[in-house]
Amino acid sequence: MKRCASIQAGSAFLGLAPTKPHYDVIIVGAGGHGLATAYYWAKNFGITNVAIIEKGWLGGGNTGRNTTIIRSNYLQDRRPRSMKGALALRETLSRTLNYNVMFSPRGVMMLAQTEHEVRGYKRTAYANALQGVETRWIGPAEVKRLVPIMNIEGPRYPVLGALWQARGGTARHDAVVRGYARACSQMGMHVIQNCEVTAGVESVGGVVSAVNTTKGTIGCGKLGIVVAGHSGHLANMAGFRLPVRSVALQAMVSEPIKPAIDCVVMANTVHGYLSQSDKGEMVIGGGADHFNNYTQRGSWMHIEETVRALVETFPMLSRLKMLRQWGGIVDMTGDRSPIISKTPLGNTFINCGWGTGGFKSIPGSGWAMAELVAKGEPGSLARDFSMFRFREGRFIDESVAAGVAH
Amino acid sequence: MLLLTCPCCGVTAEETEFANGGEAHLKRFGPGSTDAEYEAYMFARKNPRGVHFERWRHAFGCGKWFLMARDTMTLEVYGAYPAQTIEPPAEIQARIKSRRPEWEGYK
Ligand SMILES: Cc1cc2nc3c(=O)[nH]c(=O)nc-3n(C[C@H](O)[C@H](O)[C@H](O)COP(=O)(O)OP(=O)(O)OC[C@H]3O[C@@H](n4cnc5c(N)ncnc54)[C@H](O)[C@@H]3O)c2cc1C
Numbered sequence: 001m002k003r004c005a006s007i008q009a010g011s012a013f014l015g016l017a018p019t020k021p022h023y024d025v026i027i028v029g030a031g032g033h034g035l036a037t038a039y040y041w042a043k044n045f046g047i048t049n050v051a052i053i054e055k056g057w058l059g060g061g062n063t064g065r066n067t068t069i070i071r072s073n074y075l076q077d078r079r080p081r082s083m084k085g086a087l088a089l090r091e092t093l094s095r096t097l098n099y100n101v102m103f104s105p106r107g108v109m110m111l112a113q114t115e116h117e118v119r120g121y122k123r124t125a126y127a128n129a130l131q132g133v134e135t136r137w138i139g140p141a142e143v144k145r146l147v148p149i150m151n152i153e154g155p156r157y158p159v160l161g162a163l164w165q166a167r168g169g170t171a172r173h174d175a176v177v178r179g180y181a182r183a184c185s186q187m188g189m190h191v192i193q194n195c196e197v198t199a200g201v202e203s204v205g206g207v208v209s210a211v212n213t214t215k216g217t218i219g220c221g222k223l224g225i226v227v228a229g230h231s232g233h234l235a236n237m238a239g240f241r242l243p244v245r246s247v248a249l250q251a252m253v254s255e256p257i258k259p260a261i262d263c264v265v266m267a268n269t270v271h272g273y274l275s276q277s278d279k280g281e282m283v284i285g286g287g288a289d290h291f292n293n294y295t296q297r298g299s300w301m302h303i304e305e306t307v308r309a310l311v312e313t314f315p316m317l318s319r320l321k322m323l324r325q326w327g328g329i330v331d332m333t334g335d336r337s338p339i340i341s342k343t344p345l346g347n348t349f350i351n352c353g354w355g356t357g358g359f360k361s362i363p364g365s366g367w368a369m370a371e372l373v374a375k376g377e378p379g380s381l382a383r384d385f386s387m388f389r390f391r392e393g394r395f396i397d398e399s400v401a402a403g404v405a406h
Numbered sequence: 407m408l409l410l411t412c413p414c415c416g417v418t419a420e421e422t423e424f425a426n427g428g429e430a431h432l433k434r435f436g437p438g439s440t441d442a443e444y445e446a447y448m449f450a451r452k453n454p455r456g457v458h459f460e461r462w463r464h465a466f467g468c469g470k471w472f473l474m475a476r477d478t479m480t481l482e483v484y485g486a487y488p489a490q491t492i493e494p495p496a497e498i499q500a501r502i503k504s505r506r507p508e509w510e511g512y513k
């Protein structure tokens with residue numbers, strides 16, 4: 001009862017906060033990354049005169065639209081540093097927030113269906129071992145043992161093995177957002193929904209001073225832009241450009257069925273991702289569009305492509321009805337690695353570029369962004385992720401390394 | 407699914423027949439340019455919500471490149487024109503302006 005009451009009280013806070021004329025820090029975007037950033041300001045730096053402003057509803061962006069796969073088996077050194085921390089944080093997140101984020105470390109399997117992938121994943125397994133990330137290369141027999149509903153025979157893309165991370169899994173996206181939002185509210189921050197930054201970012205002498213929103217002009221000492229697919233739009237308002245393109249990424253869920261698969265399977269060559277939700281729905285993610293798009297729909301061809309691929313690998317799916325389909329606008333950088341960075345506008349910081357795979361990194365990214373904004377300089381987590389790395393040729397090339405960025 | 411018409415061969419086809427080549431009308435900066443110019447050419451993108459000028463290739467048709475004005479909010483196509491065009495034709499700019507009076511121009 002007490003727990004329920006506190007959750008109620010927490011939610012009652014949301015959206016009702018009156019806007020003050022000025023905050024020490026404003027975050028644009030109440031997705032997972034924005035809220036986590038605000039949370040770690042209070043926790044690590046004691047900053048609470050903060051507003052998190054959101055144009056729609058809490059988690060209505062990509063955080064509430066993603067397929068919730070959590071893994072840390074990246075090839076590049078600099079990514080696991082933040083991802084592994086994220087996985088560890090994730091494991092204790094429910095306790096920290098006193099909100100059940102339903103983290104389910106059910107295991108993530110990345111299928112190798114070409115010789116290139118076999119080589120690539122074996123290499124990743126070695127790299128992960130050096131980074132201290134537990135992953136393992138497994139053969140087709142073990143794949144079949146772990147996922148009996150899988151057809152490993154092909155014919156077009158037989159399963160040659162997989163990279164297996166037993167500690168990876170899924171979490172409840174809404175719960176992550178609500179848990180952070182409630183914690184922020186309880187620490188005195190204002191989470192303001194239905195408040196869109198529309199008419200631009202104001203500055204005085206090259207330093208941000210206020211944002212113009214649908215709820216009026218709100219002054220700020222510092223500004224954090226954490227709006228995923230809308231980063232280019234906000235950057236244009238703040239007077240700079242980003243190495244980012246916004247495209248639609250889709251997902252869909254089937255009708256609920258009895259438990260059939262108890263881990264996450266990613267098939268990157270054929271573009272299909274599958275896990276089963278606690279309600280029994282098959283949660284399916286596919287490929288991203290190739291053209292700039294802000295419509296949150298995505299192309300029909302990707303649904304066809306994904307379903308075709310998954311039916312070959314999981315023949316039993318062919319009998320299922322799909323219940324819902326949706327899209328999110330993902331922010332793709334040139335090197336498929338994120339940006340946590342100062343910007344050309346003073347006291348203005350940006351966290352974006354998580355593209356198709358940033359749900360897993362919410363705690364670690366929030367931590368790094370909080371440190372950057374609080375101190376004005378990046379700490380060890382954010383240092384490599386500056387938006388100026390492109391000018392300097394210091395790419396963190398995860399697209400080549402992982403073949404896919406989810 | 408986008409339905410696009412290739413200005414080179416006149417064929418109208420689904421988007422799967424075409425390949426998107428990103429933002430159009432970028433000025434190339436090569437050797438001898440400043441780092442900032444090279445970065446602006448190579449990486450920095452407008453990525454607008456709304457009117458977007460972009461490159462396309464009729465990859466599984468005539469194989470030719472062309473340019474197109476398309477809206478990233480509505481997916482409306484305002485028109486396609488030859489790849490050898492320095493800036494969007496006046497006629498296409500006028501069409502955009504009539505559909506979207508608040509449009510600030512292509513710069
Ligand atoms: C279909 C799909 C599947 C995915 N699958 C996975 C997965 O399996 N695993 C994984 O790790 N990641 C996945 N991702 C990626 C992941 O969802 C994102 O990287 C992550 O959620 C980004 O969080 P965010 O807080 O940065 O952005 P968001 O959650 O999008 O939050 C940004 C917020 O900013 C708000 N906003 C935008 N413009 C304005 C404005 N002008 N004023 C005020 N507010 C504004 C938006 O409304 C939004 O709520 C997937 C994404 C999609 C779309």
Ligand SMILES: [Zn+2]
Pocket residue numbers: 412413414415416417464467468469470
């Ligand atoms: Zn053609």
